[in-house]
Amino acid sequence: MERSGSPNTKRYSRTAALLSVLAMGLGQLYNRQYMKGLLMLAFYGFGIYTAVTRLPHALWGIVTLGETETKLRKVGKLYKQVMGDHSIFLLIEGLITVFIMIVFVWLYVIAVKDAYHTGKLREEGGKPNTFRQTMSYVASYRFPHIVLTIPMIGVFFFTVMPIVFMILVAFTNFTRENMPPAHLIDWHGFETFRDIFRIKAWSHTFYSVTLWTFVWAVLATLTGYFGGFAVALLVQQKGIRFKSFWRTLFILPFAIPMFVSTLILRNIFNGQFGPLNQYLSLLGFDKMPWLTDPMWAKFTLVLANFWLTFPVSMLMIIGILTTIPKDMYEAADIDGASAFQKIALITFPSVMHAMAPLVIMQFVGNINNFNIVYLLTNGKPVNGDFQFAGDTDILITWLFKLSMEQGQYNFASVIGIFIFIVLSVFAIWNVRRTKAFKEEDA
Numbered sequence: 001m002e003r004s005g006s007p008n009t010k011r012y013s014r015t016a017a018l019l020s021v022l023a024m025g026l027g028q029l030y031n032r033q034y035m036k037g038l039l040m041l042a043f044y045g046f047g048i049y050t051a052v053t054r055l056p057h058a059l060w061g062i063v064t065l066g067e068t069e070t071k072l073r074k075v076g077k078l079y080k081q082v083m084g085d086h087s088i089f090l091l092i093e094g095l096i097t098v099f100i101m102i103v104f105v106w107l108y109v110i111a112v113k114d115a116y117h118t119g120k121l122r123e124e125g126g127k128p129n130t131f132r133q134t135m136s137y138v139a140s141y142r143f144p145h146i147v148l149t150i151p152m153i154g155v156f157f158f159t160v161m162p163i164v165f166m167i168l169v170a171f172t173n174f175t176r177e178n179m180p181p182a183h184l185i186d187w188h189g190f191e192t193f194r195d196i197f198r199i200k201a202w203s204h205t206f207y208s209v210t211l212w213t214f215v216w217a218v219l220a221t222l223t224g225y226f227g228g229f230a231v232a233l234l235v236q237q238k239g240i241r242f243k244s245f246w247r248t249l250f251i252l253p254f255a256i257p258m259f260v261s262t263l264i265l266r267n268i269f270n271g272q273f274g275p276l277n278q279y280l281s282l283l284g285f286d287k288m289p290w291l292t293d294p295m296w297a298k299f300t301l302v303l304a305n306f307w308l309t310f311p312v313s314m315l316m317i318i319g320i321l322t323t324i325p326k327d328m329y330e331a332a333d334i335d336g337a338s339a340f341q342k343i344a345l346i347t348f349p350s351v352m353h354a355m356a357p358l359v360i361m362q363f364v365g366n367i368n369n370f371n372i373v374y375l376l377t378n379g380k381p382v383n384g385d386f387q388f389a390g391d392t393d394i395l396i397t398w399l400f401k402l403s404m405e406q407g408q409y410n411f412a413s414v415i416g417i418f419i420f421i422v423l424s425v426f427a428i429w430n431v432r433r434t435k436a437f438k439e440e441d442a
Contacts, residue, residue: 012031012119012120012122012123013116013117013119013120013122013123014116014119015027015030015119016028016030016031016115016116016118016119017112017115017116017119019115020111020112020114020115020116021112023041023044024040024041024043024044024047024107024108024111024112025037025038025039025040025041025042025043025044025111026041027111027112027114027115027116027118027119028040028111028114028115028118029041030115030119031115031118031119031122031128032128033118033128033129033130033131033134034131035131036131036134040111043104043107044108047101047104047108050097050100050101050104051101051104054097055097055098055101057094057097058093058094058095058096058097058098059094059098061085061090061091061093061094062090062091062094062095062098062168064090065085065087065090065091065172065184065185065186065187066084066085066086066087066090066180066184067085067184068084068085068184069084069085069181069182069183069184070083070084070181070182071084083181084181084184085180085181085184086180086181087172087174087180087181087184087185088174088180088185089180091165091168091169092165095161095164095165095168096157096161099156099157099160099161103153103156163420166413166416166417166420167413167417169409169410169413170192170193170410170413170414170416170417171187171188171189171190171192171410172185172186172187172188172410173185173186173188173191173192173410174409174410175407175408175409175410176406176407176408176409177407179407188410192410192411192413192414193414195411196411196414201385201386201387202387202411204385204386204387205385205386205387205388205389205398206415208386209386209389209393209394209395209398210395210418212298212391212392212393212394213367213394213395214367216298216301216302216366216369216373216394217363217364217366217367217369218363219302220302220305220306220309220366220369221359221362221363221366223302223305223306223309223310224305224306224309224310224312224313224362225313225355225359225362227306227309227310227313227314228309228310228311228312228313228314228315228316228317229313229314229317229348229351231250231310231314232313232314232315232317232318232321233321233343233347235247235250235314235318236318236321247314247315247318250310250311250314251311251314251315252311253307253308253310253311254308254309254311254312258308258371258372259371259375261307261308262304262308262371262372262375262376263375265304265307265376266291266375266376266377269290269291269300269304269376270290270291271287271288271289271290271291271292272287274290276288276290277290291376291377291380291381292380292381293381294381294383294391294392297377297380297381297391297392298391298392300376300377301372301373301376301377301392304372304376305366305369305372308372309362313355316355316358317351317355320350320351320354320355321347321351323350324346324347324350328346329342329346332345332346360427360430361427364423364426364427367394367395367396367419367422367423368396368419368423369394369396370396370397370400373392373393373394373396373397374397374400377390377392378390378397379391379392379393379397379398379401380392388401388402388405388406388408389401395415395418395419396419398415399412399415399416399419402415
């Protein structure tokens with residue numbers, strides 16, 4: 001065995017790292033890890049092939065978004081359609097190639113570090129692991145990392161890449177009137193962002209829909225949470241009999257698929273033919289504009305959401321109530337505390353401590369609660385002052401209408417960016433501030 005510190009052994013790490021920089025896998029071959037080195041060389045060949053054959057075209061597609069439009073060319077007496085560049089396909093293919101190269105570079109860096117550390121081991125008189133020993137080590141100690149790598153790659157390509165694509169579309173003139181492959185789209189910089197705030201129709205719609213989105217999220221979250229809290233307290237009272245029956249009965253709205261319940265509620269609240277207004281007419285009352293008046297439509301939306309969401313809070317709070325020590329209530333009784341004081345000073349803080357992260361995420365989810373708004377009101381009633389939006393539209397339903405119904409993809413992307421920033425910042429900041437997460441970190 002060669003002694004540590006001799007002139008020959010000091011160069012193992014640097015030589016292995018340098019060889020790995022020249023070509024992934026050469027450092028492993030130098031360190032006598034032949035199988036690992038050959039596998040890395042094969043991956044290196046794939047990466048170089050992709051970089052040489054696909055990366056230049058990918059970067060060209062992202063930068064130019066195509067140069068040739070689809071045209072009709074006369075061939076003899078007939079006209080033949082000659083397909084041009086598809087700007088969106090070029091953008092997507094370019095992003096996929098760039099993301100693959102990012103993964104390749106990341107693995108390249110890991111290979112260089114691995115060769116360097118293995119060289120260090122040889123300098124210290126150690127023996128590099130064989131391929132079998134490496135696989136055994138990975139299976140024993142790195143298995144969680146391997147398993148997490150698979151969903152991480154999925155998040156990278158199916159979550160991060162669509163977000164990047166959405167951001168890039170916001171800087172183009174991609175609309176229904178400028179649809180590939182008949183037309184090429186161009187980079188327009190911050191023009192769409194400026195139009196959102198500069199053009200009165202767009203700015204008025206944006207501010208109004210954003211305000212209602214946050215009002216809706218607050219009302220939907222508070223009614224669902226406190227409704228579930230109240231029902232949970234009632235069900236858990238000592239004098240209540242058939243507790244299992246009441247729990248089962250109140251969970252039924254959640255057991256039915258939400259879109260079915262929402263469509264049923266839409267028929268119930270129908271202003272002309274709904275059974276609710278029919279019964280009101282029989283009792284001598286005027287029919288209520290549940291879904292046709294802006295204020296009543298918003299009230300109906302919050303009411304329907306309450307009915308569909310309080311069972312979840314009720315079940316979770318019931319579970320939390322069973323964990324509160326009874327000694328605390330007995331001590332409160334000795335001190336002469338009233339029922340309201342026991343709820344305010346013992347029950348509510350204990351429940352809120354455990355439920356705070358969930359309440360925050362429910363608020364974030366309600367900002368993006370597309371299903372109930374779209375299925376119950378479809379954003380209506382129509383508002384003539386709004387740009388492709390109704391009085392009950394929230395940001396996510398407005399985004400849907402802009403993209404799927406009106407073809408204003410660039411404006412929809414701007415709204416999507418705004419939603420993403422608000423939800424990300426709000427969720428991360430508030431969740432990290434909750435006491436439950438702070439104690440977990442401690």
